[in-house]
Amino acid sequence: MSADLDYPRLLHVAGTILDGAVEEFRAGVGAPSAVVKGATDFATQVDLDLERRLSAELAEQTQIPVHGEEFGGPDPDSGVVWVLDPVDGTFNYSTGVPLTGILLGLVVDGDPILGLTWLPLQNRRYAAHVDGPLLVDGEPAPPLTETDLATSVLAYGPFNAGYGGRYPGAQRADVLRGLSSRAARVRMTGSTGVDLSFTAAGIFGGAVIFGRHAWDNAPGTALVRAAGGVATDLAGAPWTVNSPSLVVGAPGLHSELLDVITEASYGEWKE
Template structure:
């Protein structure tokens, strides 16, 4: 598998979608999924077009957020989120983007995060380096939690599921006294790309979907960072969550989580197959 060739093709395909993405800012809901969870017509149109072009040009199938696809844990498969941060996008907040990852037997080997409304492009394959707007970025240096801004996934404090909202609130409360700043952008793609680029020291996402997490995990690892789930296991497409951070910061984040929730968020349970009972963490 020629990772650089695939990265070049994928970059060109995403570049072709930038104008349409920017023009659609503020698009209303077209498909309701939950209380505050929806897809716009831009989501639907972009996924159809990008998935068809990727499959045609690379001969690798695509699994998208809106229309699904082949299993994400078997063989080579692209995972595509045509509009990450949909609520932001629909309300005019520019923290939104296009996420594309390439998985091989569930492991992320390529990641692309295009942020057209911010004019930024992040891409990498498994051997690195991280490319920021096409130029190699410095590898992530070890960092302390107290000197870091940490991004935290949006949540409903009354939500249930694998990671109950009340416990997420406990964790963010503990982090608040140990970090330089907390940030909640509403976009997993922004959080993880900014972590790979060294803007954030780390980021925590409670969602389990590969189309949300694969690109960011690949970018952070290519940049020299760490990508695991909330139990500390290396991230794969079967993982129920994602924690990415610079060296040093990741260990400190995991220590805070362990102090607050103990082994409640450990590896036991129905990992990667059961959606949360409450959609309060959607962006």
């Protein structure tokens, strides 16, 4: 199925559609909660309006269905599907922290083949398809080269140390402690899109993402792989839309990162 897709054309069409939403995105910064999902998790009216707009334009211009964060859609595990997060880093967006963006990926039978991350408040656009290269503001970026934790900045996903779940907060804190003594610096941006696009561009050496949502992870996974990086789950399996987590990194650093995670999590996340 993917052999029949015109990646450059789809990337161009999708980029043009996202360009058309930039001003609406910028105008809505500071928007309050409109839909409450959890204690500190919510969607703004901008999330809802942008998803409706972008989904309609993508479906009309590409004839490919869309699965969005707010309104769902066809299962991204099967067939060709766009996955869309209209406002990534919603808490940042609502409070005015400028680390937030629009994420769009194309997946084929669960594998990401194309990704776009627009960061309107940074005036920056990252795009790529599986054959590369990574494009930053439309210009090819150099591929990632081998590096290590000791000289790199690492992004780490936000968490509550008191929470349980598949990756308990207390263990996440242990892993963070282990990484803090190995990486040059650790950063928590609050935006998966920022973490992954910055890794693809070589700003961050790698990133650890505990969320599993395709609309968060597929776009940036495509960017990282197109740039020559590695994307797996916490157990080291190649990332797909069914993966429970995401670890990305430059060559060399990624394997080192997994080793530290496995050691600090007592091997329990290798399951």
